[in-house]
Amino acid sequence: MLCLFYLGTKLGMTQIFDENGLVIPVTIVQAGPCMITEIKNIEKHGYSAIQIGYSEVKESKLNKPNLGHLRKNGCPPFQYLTETRVADTTNLTLGQIVSVQDLSIGQKVKISGKSIGRGFAGNQKRHNFTRGPMSHGSKNHRQPGSIGAGTTPGRVIPGKKMAGQLGNKQVSVKNLAVVHIDNENNLLVLKGSVPGKSGNLLKICP
Structure with a gap:
């Protein structure tokens, strides 16, 4: 499979x-x-999924919970573990090399x-905004400009594109x-x- x-x-x-x-x-x-380090089923875990490990490292690089989890399943210590739900796990076995x-x-x-x-990037770099005029005494070169209306609603609308x-x-x-x-x-x-x-x-x- x-x-x-x-x-x-x-x-x-x-x-x-x-x-x-x-x-x-x-x-x-x-x-x-990669290696299949865990197979989850609906009867025991409530959903069907597989977990694979990648990039073998020294045991001293892992914390005790992950190290115990891999030892219990007979797998070497892996730096990365990732789980993804699958519909069918019948043809997959624990320890299988991927x-x-x-x-x-x-x-x-x-x-x-x-x-x-x-x-942290400004609007020009982050959202591809156009800059202001660069000459004739303009003091609005890379500023964001107006960010909302005045009295109504009197606040900045959530999701406004700004620097960040x-x-x-x-x-x-x-x-x-x-x-x-x-x-x-x-x-x-x-x-x-x-x-x-x-x-x-x-x-x-x-």
């Missing part, structure tokens, strides 16, 4: 040439190997991860095509860009 998701690490971006000589921007992702061998070239995947954090935190959010990119698969090194080459900088943790859903 094809696993419903994988965990991986973004290694970086490069470009390749197809058979027509066209340049294709690609992202290289270290996808797995790798990119189940994927195929040309298949579309969805990639989820945290975007690059850009700190830009990036560092969980985002998803759909329909990224698999260009190449390296089964020996568990590498995925995807057409296009994925969230985050190099080293970012990614969730890969076929």
